[in-house]
Structure formats: C-alpha cells, structure tokens
Amino acid sequence: MAASCCGTKKQKLNNSTSVPSAHNGVSTMINGHKNGMVALPEMCFFCFDVLYCQLHSLDPPKTPSFCNDAYPLFVTWEIGKGRRLRGCIGTFNAMNLQSGLREYAITSAFKDSRFSPITRDEFSKLSVSVSILRHFEDASDYLDWEVGTHGIRIEFYNEKGNKRTATYLPEVAPEQGWDQIQTIDSLLRKGGYKAAISNDMRRSIKLTRYQSEKVSVTYNEYMNHWNTQRC
Structure with missing residues (x-):
C-alpha cells in the first residue's frame, strides 16, 4: 500500500535498524549497514x-548494482530551480530496494493524486530524492519526537470515528519552519480531520517516529553520470 509523504500538500511499517537522520544526503550510521550509507546516488540515477x-x-x-536489501522507502520528484514538489510516494512496508525503487519512481511520478503525471518536457527540469526509512519507534505521546531528526506517522480517529493515518518525512517540518504542534496539526488536516483541534485530540494520537537517510540528484548530475558511464 502506497503513501504520500512530503511537503505542505504532502504518507506504511517494518524494519527497525538504528540510524541518525540524514541532511543533504549525508549521514553516519550507528548500528548500521556494512558499507555505511544505505541510500546512495546510484539509487537516484536508477530512478x-x-x-x-x-x-x-x-x-x-x-538491474542496478546497489544492494537489494529490504527497507521502507520513498521517492520524491521535484522540479525547477526552486525544487517545487512534483510527486512523492513511498511505502512503510520493507521492500527490496531494486524492485521498490523501480516501482515508486514510476508511482510517485505518475500517480500522486495531488499532481498531474510528469511529462517528457519536464524531465530535464527534475530532481529526485530517495529516502530510506529506518529506526521505527512507538512514541510515548504526540510530542515524543524531535523536529529535524524524526519523521512522524500518526494514527487517529476522525469526527466520524474512522481510523486515519498521515506522515511527514524528517525534512518537512524544518523546511516549513514548523514546531511540533504546527506539524501535528498540519498532519491531522492532511489526514482529513476537519473539526477544531484540541489538546485532547492531540493526546489521542498514536505516533510512530522514524529516521531516514536521504540522497538527492539533479538532472544535470544524472546527465554527468550518464556521460561518464559512456566513456
């Protein structure tokens, strides 16, 4: 089951190996992968x-040469110099990286319901990011997480008593300049909660925090890589 993830317009669980959050594609593993980073630029080139x-x-x-271990993952497409969000979908189910990135590179480009499908004319204006999600933990309450370190996934019941979920990747809150309460309230709205948001409502949320490794590549970097491979 797919989930949209990112941005103010911008949402599945498995795998719990510890890793600190990534920033601009750079991270240092703690109890991690034998080669250090799991997320690599080659994954973006493949997308x-x-x-x-x-x-x-x-x-x-x-078939790409990077590892094929299973992780939850997201693929994010952005466009233009301002890196406007163009599609972001992934899964909280651990998937083998080679097939998972193949699937979600397409799904996020063509099936994000917030956007029209990406076109050929847009291809040279794109950037892509791959986020590998790790270190899932049940939070003790809705404030038991850190802005800029954790992504969060919330489960709650809406006004009609229906269970809903929503998620933001770790970079979303700092990019938007949100504190914890603003992020929680935005997630509730994203998940379809329409009533006034009270402290009791916030306290009723079940929150899971997680961390990610993120790596990004622009079209120009992709072309430089492609030209290098031809030589």
Whole structure:
C-alpha cells in the first residue's frame, strides 16, 4: 500500500535498524549497514533511468548494482530551480530496494493524486530524492519526537470515528519552519480531520517516529553520470 509523504500538500511499517537522520544526503550510521550509507546516488540515477524508459516507452533499465536489501522507502520528484514538489510516494512496508525503487519512481511520478503525471518536457527540469526509512519507534505521546531528526506517522480517529493515518518525512517540518504542534496539526488536516483541534485530540494520537537517510540528484548530475558511464 502506497503513501504520500512530503511537503505542505504532502504518507506504511517494518524494519527497525538504528540510524541518525540524514541532511543533504549525508549521514553516519550507528548500528548500521556494512558499507555505511544505505541510500546512495546510484539509487537516484536508477530512478531517473526508470522514469526516462517509462516516458519513452522503452524496455526497463537493467538491474542496478546497489544492494537489494529490504527497507521502507520513498521517492520524491521535484522540479525547477526552486525544487517545487512534483510527486512523492513511498511505502512503510520493507521492500527490496531494486524492485521498490523501480516501482515508486514510476508511482510517485505518475500517480500522486495531488499532481498531474510528469511529462517528457519536464524531465530535464527534475530532481529526485530517495529516502530510506529506518529506526521505527512507538512514541510515548504526540510530542515524543524531535523536529529535524524524526519523521512522524500518526494514527487517529476522525469526527466520524474512522481510523486515519498521515506522515511527514524528517525534512518537512524544518523546511516549513514548523514546531511540533504546527506539524501535528498540519498532519491531522492532511489526514482529513476537519473539526477544531484540541489538546485532547492531540493526546489521542498514536505516533510512530522514524529516521531516514536521504540522497538527492539533479538532472544535470544524472546527465554527468550518464556521460561518464559512456566513456
């Protein structure tokens, strides 16, 4: 089951290996992967390859060489110099990275309901980010997490008694300049809660915090990589 994730317009659980949060694609592992970072630029290059082949009705790219371990993951497409969000979808279910990135590179580009599908004309203006999610923990309450360190996933019941969920990746709150309360309230609205938000409502939330490694690549970096591979 897919989930949209990022930004003010911007949401599944498995795997709990500890890792500190990533910033601008840089992170240091604690109890982690034998090669340090799990998220690598090659994963972003692969997402670009997948999207290019899909846009031009070509056979899918060959199997990549990066590791194929299973993790929850998100793929985020942005466009233009201002890096406007263009699509962001992923899964909290651990997926093998090679098939998971192949799937969500396409899903986030074409099936994010907030946006029209990405077109060929937009391809050269894109940037892509891969987020590998790790270190899932049940929070003791709705404030048991840190802005800029944790992504959060909330579960709550709306006015009609229906269970709803919503999530933001770790970078969303600092990018928006939100504190914890503002982030929680935005997530409630994102999840479809329409009534006034009280402290009792906030306290009723079940919150899961997590951390991520994030790596990003622009179209120009992708082309430099592609040209290097040809040489």
